[in-house]
Amino acid sequence: MYVVSHTLKPVSAEELGHFEQQHSVSLPASYRQWLEQYGEGTYSGWMNIQRPDQEVLKPFADYDFWMHTDDTPVSQHQLKECISIGSSVDGDFLAIHPDMEGLLWLPRHDEQITLWKHLELEFGDTLDRIYSEYYHQAAPVTTRYYEPWNEQRNHTFYHLQDNVDGTSIQQLSSLCQAQFKWDLVIENEYTCKLFMASIGGYLRFNYAYGREIALFYEGMQETRDTTDYDIEQFLLAHHCKIMN
Structure with a gap:
């Protein structure tokens, strides 16, 4: 497990x-x-x-x-x-x-x-x-x-914008899987979760909705693993907007 x-x-x-x-x-x-x-x-x-x-x-x-x-x-x-x-x-x-x-x-x-x-x-x-x-x-x-509950868990939500190259959320997920080294990938027709131990969390692509992406990670904003920022920059570079 x-x-x-x-x-x-x-x-x-x-x-x-x-x-x-x-x-x-x-x-x-x-x-x-x-x-x-x-x-x-x-x-x-x-x-x-x-x-x-x-x-x-x-x-x-x-x-x-x-x-x-x-x-x-x-x-x-x-x-x-x-x-x-x-x-x-x-x-x-x-x-x-x-x-x-x-x-x-x-x-x-x-x-x-x-x-x-x-x-x-x-x-x-x-x-x-x-x-x-x-x-x-x-x-x-x-x-x-298993996702243990603790006070360290944080998250950021993203919204995939319309873009000229027409990249779908499934295609973006595939690009992300190739870009980073993930410890575990769980994927079906509705969702894809990419797990990484170094961030203490995972990146979730909501295939069913077609636009929503969420990054779950551990640590305060000022002490986040640099990989979190690399993932975030990847998403921003591929037409994803941070949602408040």
Whole structure:
């Protein structure tokens, strides 16, 4: 797995142990190991892995957001007892319940709650399996990556302007891939992400929109890696305008 940043903020075993004692729950071992190693962050662009939180799902117990039948893993009342451990970028929740073995998947755009049992896997493998089985397609990327959350992350957005040579965003992406040495390239019909360890981030081309480009990097403006400026000058020279 490619880790975007070297600035990790692991969650201590003591903190997680205290949470377990306070709420009489056993956190999944693979989830605990992940937080202790990498800290909170976003996995492969789709799942936010977060500290356990017993407050997130309590408000949903007052609304008929999901269907609750005899076959539903948790009752509407039990939502108040569920502990959120993550959320997808689409608004789905991943949670546990103190009296249940397995992971609860509470989707944003579906009424059916799913309980995933007996997942004796590394946490990233578990998330890949949930993604592929719930969305009925392969994991979103072939090479997994993780974006740890920290206070060092910054970004600059660019807009590709109309130009006389008619360079498309896909062509500009190809030129950029050839111009710089990237550690990882993840590309599909909708987007392209070019990762570079020296900047602690990546350059994202939004193919779906056709104009938007974003540079994610670590460090304050005055201490940015010189490669950041080289990339920026490349973009500016190819008809990209910095957006405020």
